[in-house]
Structure formats: structure tokens, C-alpha cells
Amino acid sequence: MELNVPAVQEQNGVSRRGFIGATVASMGAAAAATLIGRSAQASPRPAGAAVKPEQISGLRRVKQTLVAPPFTPEHDQVAQGGPKVVEVRMVVEEKLMDVDSSGAKIWACTFNGSMPGPLIVCHQDDYIELTLVNPASNMLMHNIDFHASTGAMGGGALTEVAPGQEVVLRFRATKSGTFVYHCAPGSQMIPFHVVSGMNGAVMVLPRDGLKDERGNPAHYDRAYYLGEQDLYLPKDANGKYKEYDNILMGMPDMLEVMKTLTPTHVVFNGAVGALTGKNALKAKVGESVLIIHSQANRDTRPHLIGGHGDLVWVGGCFNDKPSTNMETWMIPGGGSAAALYTFRQPGTYAYINHNLIEAILLGAAAHFQVEGNWNDDLMSQVRAPGPITV
Numbered sequence: 385m386e387l388n389v390p391a392v393q394e395q396n397g398v399s400r401r402g403f404i405g406a407t408v409a410s411m412g413a414a415a416a417a418t419l420i421g422r423s424a425q426a427s428p429r430p431a432g433a434a435v436k437p438e439q440i441s442g443l444r445r446v447k448q449t450l451v452a453p454p455f456t457p458e459h460d461q462v463a464q465g466g467p468k469v470v471e472v473r474m475v476v477e478e479k480l481m482d483v484d485s486s487g488a489k490i491w492a493c494t495f496n497g498s499m500p501g502p503l504i505v506c507h508q509d510d511y512i513e514l515t516l517v518n519p520a521s522n523m524l525m526h527n528i529d530f531h532a533s534t535g536a537m538g539g540g541a542l543t544e545v546a547p548g549q550e551v552v553l554r555f556r557a558t559k560s561g562t563f564v565y566h567c568a569p570g571s572q573m574i575p576f577h578v579v580s581g582m583n584g585a586v587m588v589l590p591r592d593g594l595k596d597e598r599g600n601p602a603h604y605d606r607a608y609y610l611g612e613q614d615l616y617l618p619k620d621a622n623g624k625y626k627e628y629d630n631i632l633m634g635m636p637d638m639l640e641v642m643k644t645l646t647p648t649h650v651v652f653n654g655a656v657g658a659l660t661g662k663n664a665l666k667a668k669v670g671e672s673v674l675i676i677h678s679q680a681n682r683d684t685r686p687h688l689i690g691g692h693g694d695l696v697w698v699g700g701c702f703n704d705k706p707s708t709n710m711e712t713w714m715i716p717g718g719g720s721a722a723a724l725y726t727f728r729q730p731g732t733y734a735y736i737n738h739n740l741i742e743a744i745l746l747g748a749a750a751h752f753q754v755e756g757n758w759n760d761d762l763m764s765q766v767r768a769p770g771p772i773t774v
């Protein structure tokens with residue numbers, strides 16, 4: 385079976401120049417320079433003889449229907465049978481999205497229309513085969529760098545698609561764990577696309593499932609994927625968030641805010657309050673919940689208020705023995721982690737970035753709404769608030 389070399393690579397220079405020419409007229413000089421600057425990127429197809437994966441043609445193929453976060457696609461926790469090819473399809477959407485209730489909006493770059501993009505799930509040694517579609521209605525070139533993959537640029541150089549193109553990339557998931565993916569189209573476009581929402585995660589489960597610190601099976605009843613995103617929205621002289629006619633018009637201003645390294649928002653699932661209140665994540669007492677958390681650009685430190693990380697794969701690696709009973713854990717920018725917690729009490733739990741300024745003032749908070757019976761042994765109010773008696 386031949387490796388699938390996308391047509392865009394064979395005509396790369398032509399399609400890229402045509403694309404730049406078509407868009408330069410509608411953008412500022414600074415923005416145009418960033419597009420042209422990307423041509424310094426590495427050659428998309430490495431030299432030398434390709435290793436042909438002849439055995440792949442005989443593998444079972446499974447289409448995975450991706451779903452918008454915080455939900456996760458249907459999957460087996462323990463692999464059935466041998467390695468398979470997991471087919472997924474993602475469509476790039478450049479779209480205006482609401483960020484908070486004050487009217488702040490962002491021209492987002494998204495995989496499948498959500499910020500972050502969908503979680504992809506497979507087992508170690510499976511192949512992920514992605515069809516990446518960049519509709520003609522978009523303005524920008526996009527691609528994808530999979531941290532779960534092995535190969536220069538993480539697939540980024542093999543997946544560049546101009547508006548009106550699609551490409552197919554296949555990679556073998558050789559390492560188990562949780563891994564970020566993100567767009568990386570070169571030069572300033574890399575951080576611009578990533579902090580415009582163009583990132584997500586892959587979860588590669590061990591074939592025999594997750595294990596606790598003693599090596600015993602660790603099962604989950606629910607799994608949620610939370611993508612945390614730092615945003616850098618430009619304001620006018622009056623402190624009002626600026627609005628733009630399209631994604632390129634706002635880019636020079638946003639790059640300036642980005643360079644301050646001071647986000648205007650830090651959010652889960654693309655907007656302040658996207659996962660709080662009526663949007664809270666659901667669970668029941670006694671259920672074990674796996675929380676997959678990614679941050680493609682900036683460090684974060686999740687904490688479940690009133691609970692713990694019973695098992696936490698801090699570096700996202702499922703081959704490592706998980707840490708236990710954690711209070712707060714670190715996720716470096718460009719990374720992800722998974723935490724398993726069994727809820728023991730009902731109520732509303734806040735799951736936050738425990739930089740409390742980012743959580744409370746900038747938006748990095750989610751809620752779990754947990755049903756069940758209260759356990760007085762674990763916690764009780766011995767006396768209600770009242771006058772001081774002593």
C-alpha cells in the first residue's frame with residue numbers, strides 16, 4: 385500500500401503562492417509578512433526511501449465520530465482485538481465566537497467548530513487516519529501537529545491545506561497517554577492560530593486499559609475533556625473589546641496583545657462560563673470520572689475544590705505509574721494530563737486553574753454537578769452560623 389502523499393505537497397509552492405496572492409489584498413502589511421514568513425519552514429516531505437507500511441491494508445478500520453468537548457467519543461477502555469486504523473475527519477472553521485457576557489468576541493480558528501477541537505481516542509499501536517478539510521469559505525492555510533505522532537513536524541508539514549483543499553494523514557500512536565494537537569502553519573501564524581483556539585487533544589489508551597499505582601485495572605464511568613485556552617483580545621482606547629470584519633483584520637492588534645504575555649481571558653471550552661452553572665458537567669456519587677485537560681500554550685495547575693486527583697497521570701503518560709491523592713497538579717503549556725476521581729459527596733464542585741486570578745477573574749473555571757446522598761462522616765456542619773457564643 386502506498387503512503388498517502390497529499391496533492392498539496394506536490395504542488396506546494398504553487399498553491400501557497402496563489403493563496404498568499406489572493407489574501408494579501410485583504411490584509412495589512414504586517415499580517416501579510418507573517419504569511420510569507422512561513423515559507424522558511426522545513427521541506428514538507430523528507431528525503432530518502434519511505435518505509436511502506438504494507439501491513440496496514442489488512443487492519444480493521446473504524447470510523448470514530450468526533451464530538452464537541454467536554455464530551456468524548458464512544459470508545460472501549462480495553463482494546464478489542466489487534467491494532468486498527470481509526471478514521472477521523474475534522475473540518476476547519478474560522479468563525480466569530482462569543483467569549484464572555486460583556487460582548488467580547490474572537491475570530492476563532494477551530495477544528496470542527498469548537499474551542500478546543502474534539503478529543504480523539506485510540507489505543508496504543510492503533511493508527512489514526514485524519515482527513516483534514518479546509519473549506520473554500522476560510523481565509524487561511526491550516527495544518528495539524530500531533531504531539532502523539534512520531535515524525536518531523538508532528539505531521540505539520542504533511543497536512544498544510546489552503547482554503548478549498550483537504551488532506552489525509554495517518555500516523556501510528558506508538559506511545560500511550562494524552563497529547564495535544566494544534567495548528568502550526570509557520571511563523572507568527574503558529575501562536576496566532578493556537579491562541580485563536582486551534583488545538584485539541586488525543587488520548588491513546590494502553591491496550592489493556594488504565595492501571596492504578598499498584599498495576600490494577602482503573603476503570604472510569606465517565607470521561608470529560610477540558611481544553612483550557614488563554615485569549616488575547618485587543619481593546620480600544622476606551623477599554624472596549626474591538627471588533628473586526630474578519631480574522632485577518634484583527635491579527636496585527638492581537639499579535640501586539642499576545643506579545644504582552646498577558647491574557648485577557650483564560651477559559652475552558654472557549655468562553656467564560658462554558659462549563660459552569662447550567663452548563664456544569666454531570667456526575668453521580670460513586671462514579672469515577674476521568675478528566676482529560678490540555679493547555680496548548682500556557683502552564684496551568686488544575687485543582688478540584690472539595691475533591692482530589694485520586695490518580696493523576698501528571699505528564700499525561702499512561703505508561704508511568706500515576707500519582708495518587710493529589711491536591712493540585714501541573715500541566716505545562718503544550719501539554720495535557722489525565723486525572724481520575726471517584727466522587728464521594730454530592731454538590732457543586734469547581735474544577736479550576738488554581739491561579740485564582742485566572743480562575744475567578746479571567747474565566748478558568750468549570751463545575752461538576754454531582755448527585756447522590758451526603759455523607760456526614762466525611763463532612764458536616766456541626767453548628768450553623770449564628771452569634772458568637774464565647
Ligand SMILES: [Cu+2]
Nearest residue numbers: 526567577582
Ligand atoms: Cu490554523
